[in-house]
Amino acid sequence: GDSVTQTEGQVALSEEDFLTIHCNYSASGYPALFWYVQYPGEGPQFLFRASRDKEKGSSRGFEATYDKGTTSFHLRKASVQESDSAVYYCALGPNTNKVVFGTGTRLQVLP
């Protein structure tokens, strides 16, 4: 079935570090790809999406490029801030209505 594999566990960085959270997917057809972010005490919220090969999604300084060849949608940010500390979920939207989420990656940014 459709699945998403992302960087496991926790990533700890210092402010102004470069961030990469890896996301790879397995799906039939041509899924849409998403990143969601979850701040403490809140539900996940949509960050951005991409729906075709080589399309770049971006929001709040984060970006990811849909790569059908490597089945990837890695999240990157050039300079993280303490306020970026959160859990990040990669997800895919297959041809059904059921979004498939990865297991989440906790980002901790130290001041």
Place this chain on the structure above:
Amino acid sequence: EAAVTQSPRNKVAVTGGKVTLSCNQTNNHNNMYWYRQDTGHGLRLIHYSYGAGSTEKGDIPDGYKASRPSQENFSLILELATPSQTSVYFCASGDAEGRYERLFFGHGTKLSVL
């Protein structure tokens, strides 16, 4: 702004008891979802609905029922709660059909079954 409201925010239940988690959305979205969130598992889909009167099983439906009496409301029911159902539960509504669907989540319900 899209709004999904869950109640209660926290719930303590006893083993074998009945628990009902409620969700209300003001987005007029057809699709609604219930997820549970556990460390190491991320978000797992329990039940979902395409509209009033419809409920469908997700990936982990055992031990849960769902009810969608109206476009706005979607409930998750644990008829006989067990400690393994201790978790954080999220309701969401979806804004589109098919693969482009963007989900709007509530703030979650933390359930402890003792």
